[in-house]
Amino acid sequence: MRFVHLVTFSAVLLAVCALTAQTECSDSPIFTIRAEAGHFTPSQLEVAANQPFTVRVTSAEKTPIEFESFELRRERVVRPGETISVNMPPLGPGTYKFFDDFHRDTPEGAIVVK
Amino acid sequence: MAARWPAAAAILIVALQLMPVHRSNPPATADLSAPPEISSMLRDACYDCHSNHTRWPWYSAIAPVSWIVYRDVAEGRRRLNFSDWDAYASDPGTARRKLTQIADLVIAGKMAPWYYRALHPRARLDPAQRRIIARWAATQAQGAGR
Numbered sequence: 690m691r692f693v694h695l696v697t698f699s700a701v702l703l704a705v706c707a708l709t710a711q712t713e714c715s716d717s718p719i720f721t722i723r724a725e726a727g728h729f730t731p732s733q734l735e736v737a738a739n740q741p742f743t744v745r746v747t748s749a750e751k752t753p754i755e756f757e758s759f760e761l762r763r764e765r766v767v768r769p770g771e772t773i774s775v776n777m778p779p780l781g782p783g784t785y786k787f788f789d790d791f792h793r794d795t796p797e798g799a800i801v802v803k
Numbered sequence: 804m805a806a807r808w809p810a811a812a813a814i815l816i817v818a819l820q821l822m823p824v825h826r827s828n829p830p831a832t833a834d835l836s837a838p839p840e841i842s843s844m845l846r847d848a849c850y851d852c853h854s855n856h857t858r859w860p861w862y863s864a865i866a867p868v869s870w871i872v873y874r875d876v877a878e879g880r881r882r883l884n885f886s887d888w889d890a891y892a893s894d895p896g897t898a899r900r901k902l903t904q905i906a907d908l909v910i911a912g913k914m915a916p917w918y919y920r921a922l923h924p925r926a927r928l929d930p931a932q933r934r935i936i937a938r939w940a941a942t943q944a945q946g947a948g949r
Binding site: 759766774778 | 881
């Protein structure tokens with residue numbers, strides 16, 4: 690009986706993994722940034738060079754924010770309570786700043802590629 | 804005393820010309836692709852500030868106008884550069900955002916800026932042309948995914 694449970698559990702686990710793999714469990718790493726109370730947390734991400742990655746931006750602000758980076762050519766609106774996924778290309782070493790274009794007093798953040 | 808002012812002004816204007824302004828066109832990587840009718844309107848009305856194909860006008864060599872033109876081109880390219888479209892497109896949400904802004908600003912008559920339209924007749928889009936661009940951009944935005 691126990692064995693049957695174990696098999697069922699493993700099967701479900703496998704199925705879930707296979708399903709999520711299509712959307713997110715790809716090789717590229719995922720980083721998360723939270724916008725809350727006029728700050729990005731963390732405000733700095735360290736990322737490996739020459740490898741694509743994804744940045745998830747979650748906003749706990751009360752009004753929409755605009756996650757933007759001139760260097761990275763990215764510009765995305767994030768509504769209150771929303772989480773978005775931003776695709777990033779493989780990048781050379783360097784510091785790539787990002788900011789909230791709707792709230793310019795929010796301190797800038799940076800993606801540091803090493 | 805008063806007679807010295809014109810001379811001082813002339814010297815100042817000459818001196819201003821010595822301050823360097825970089826008028827360059829970096830290589831264009833990948834332009835936005837659009838139907839010919841749309842891209843020709845965008846080229847005429849937007850590319851001087853929003854691409855790496857800027858046609859630098861003669862007056863852009865003369866200070867202080869050169870600083871204003873330079874600022875517009877630098878800020879315009881930073882915000883929206885049609886020559887970098889493939890970079891935006893690698894994040895569909897960003898491409899969608901840019902296209903939505905193009906539609907909104909063009910239909911509202913806010914782009915190209917009025918002072919640019921005043922100097923560049925070909926950048927004066929009539930309401931029908933604005934609608935064509937806005938409709939195209941809005942449709943593309945839907946296709947770009949979220």
